[in-house]
Amino acid sequence: MTVSVGTDRAQELCTTLLGQGFSPFLGTPCGILAPVYELLRSRGGLMTVVREDNAVGIAAGSSMAGRSPVVLMQNSGLGQSVNAIASLVVPYRMPMLFVIGMRGTDADSTGENEVMGRLTGTVFAISGIPATRLDGPLLTDQVARCARLVVEQRRPAALLVPPAFFGWRP
Amino acid sequence: MNKTEAIRAVIDATGAEPVVFTTGFSCRIARGIADRASHFYMTGSMGLAADIGIGIALHSTVPVVVVDGDGSLAMNPGCLLTAGALPGLPLLHLLLDDRSYESTGGQHVPSERVDFCALARAAGYAEVLCADGIGDFREALASGLTCSAPVFVHAVLAAPEGALPPPRIDLGLDEVRRRFSDHLGLVVR
Numbered sequence: 346m347t348v349s350v351g352t353d354r355a356q357e358l359c360t361t362l363l364g365q366g367f368s369p370f371l372g373t374p375c376g377i378l379a380p381v382y383e384l385l386r387s388r389g390g391l392m393t394v395v396r397e398d399n400a401v402g403i404a405a406g407s408s409m410a411g412r413s414p415v416v417l418m419q420n421s422g423l424g425q426s427v428n429a430i431a432s433l434v435v436p437y438r439m440p441m442l443f444v445i446g447m448r449g450t451d452a453d454s455t456g457e458n459e460v461m462g463r464l465t466g467t468v469f470a471i472s473g474i475p476a477t478r479l480d481g482p483l484l485t486d487q488v489a490r491c492a493r494l495v496v497e498q499r500r501p502a503a504l505l506v507p508p509a510f511f512g513w514r515p
Numbered sequence: 516m517n518k519t520e521a522i523r524a525v526i527d528a529t530g531a532e533p534v535v536f537t538t539g540f541s542c543r544i545a546r547g548i549a550d551r552a553s554h555f556y557m558t559g560s561m562g563l564a565a566d567i568g569i570g571i572a573l574h575s576t577v578p579v580v581v582v583d584g585d586g587s588l589a590m591n592p593g594c595l596l597t598a599g600a601l602p603g604l605p606l607l608h609l610l611l612d613d614r615s616y617e618s619t620g621g622q623h624v625p626s627e628r629v630d631f632c633a634l635a636r637a638a639g640y641a642e643v644l645c646a647d648g649i650g651d652f653r654e655a656l657a658s659g660l661t662c663s664a665p666v667f668v669h670a671v672l673a674a675p676e677g678a679l680p681p682p683r684i685d686l687g688l689d690e691v692r693r694r695f696s697d698h699l700g701l702v703v704r
Contacts, residue, residue: 369573395593402563403597406535406570409555409696410703414570432559433567437692 351512354481355380359388361485365492367415367442369407371400375419377446380511382417397422401429404441413496419446420465421458427468435472440495443474443503446513453508453515469503476503479510516649517674519544521611524649525582528656529553531702533571533695534580537564537587539618540680541611545582547681552698556684556691562591565608569598574703578605578662585612585631586624592634598665599639606666607659608635613672618680635667642666647673 358381362370370390372382385391394400397418404414418426423445433439449455449462469476475494477487487504494502508515516524522544525534535555536542542556557564565588568581588594588610598606610631616622636643641664646652652670659666684691 395596396591398560398563399566399591399593399597402560402566402594403570403573405563406567407573408570409567409692410571410574410699411696412574429560429563433557433563436559436688438689439692 350481351380351510354484355384355511357484358488359384361488362415362442363388363390365488366496367413367492369412370415370417371403373397373400373418373422375417375422375446377419377448377506377508377511377513378417378444379513381444396425398426398429401426401434401441405433405437405439408440408499413440413442413492415442415444417444419448420461421448423465423468424461430468430472430474434501435474438499439501440499441501442491442495443469443476443501444506445503446506447508451508455515465505474501474503476505478505478507481510516652516670516672517676518611518613518617518672519548519676519678520649520674521652521670521672522582523548524653524656525580525609526551528653528660529580532577532580532660533568533575533699533702534582535564535568535571536582537561537584539584539586539616541582541584542684543681546684552694555695556686558684558688562587562594565594565598565606568606568608569594569601569604571699571703572604572606573601575605575699576704577702578607578660580607580660581609583608583610585610585614585626586616588631589624589626589629595635595638595640599635602639602641602664604665605663607656607662608640608665608667609656610667610669611672612669632667632669640665640667644668646670
């Protein structure tokens with residue numbers, strides 16, 4: 346995949362998320378999502394949070410204030426967020442969209458990410474949060490489906506981003 | 516002042532302002548004193564009460580009150596960095612400090628050498644107040660409830676609780692969220 350395909354996809358994701366009524370955007374460190382952060386920042390909409398579970402907490406407050414927040418993180422931070430999901434997001438039914446960079450999957454064989462690479466889908470499945478692996482040609486439809494879940498039905502949902510999706514290389 | 520007296524003072528001082536109560540006895544004591552739609556009872560997710568308050572305050576036209584504990588803040592001091600970085604955030608962050616994990620059996624919080632006020636100040640809070648007694652605490656609340664920037668109040672709880680804590684929150688948690696969210700509809704932009 347070329348760099349420009351990755352940039353186009355990042356543009357398409359940001360434009361679609363904003364167009365579907367998502368905000369605010371709460372970001373934590375992730376190389377896979379870096380192109381998305383750059384675009385969100387230039388469009389004035391990224392708040393960087395120091396740890397992933399804190400971002401989930403802020404999203405919970407924001408969603409109760411009527412917004413449809415997006416929490417962006419690397420899946421290692423999903424490990425940090427399991428209790429926030431299990432004891433806050435799910436039982437209180439807090440609507441929010443998770444956008445998760447999937448380290449430890451596909452061509453990323455880094456040992457420190459392998460376990461979360463295997464666990465990420467399972468964490469969402471067992472939590473009852475619908476999670477969809479982003480697929481280039483389907484991106485707009487996949488985001489629209491998430492908007493139906495989060496913005497309209499006020500439920501949590503997740504988009505899983507393969508490592509190379511925006512051009513990242515291990 | 517003990518925890519019940521401090522929470523009663525918070526409830527006396529607030530009306531429409533949203534109040535997020537941290538996990539453990541704070542939620543239970545608050546609900547036992549007055550069960551309001553403006554109360555959010557955070558029964559799990561220890562350490563995240565201030566983050567929930569920050570998320571509300573991003574959109575709120577009135578100050579958002581967070582009733583935090585020393586064990587919770589020690590578990591997640593990172594929340595101070597996020598609030599401190601937002602100079603226009605109307606957040607009144609109250610630390611009720613009894614130096615113990617009371618609801619899990621009264622274990623000691625290893626914070627005797629920690630200066631929570633200095634942490635909040637260093638993180639960027641606009642104002643930091645310390646209250647040793649109930650009179651000071653009521654004054655700090657009155658002043659803090661006019662805030663348009665993050666304010667931190669350290670309430671030192673030295674007196675023992677006079678009674679056993681009220682029972683656990685028996686409302687459905689989605690019902691807690693629904694009615695609190697409905698209330699927020701009145702105070703958010």
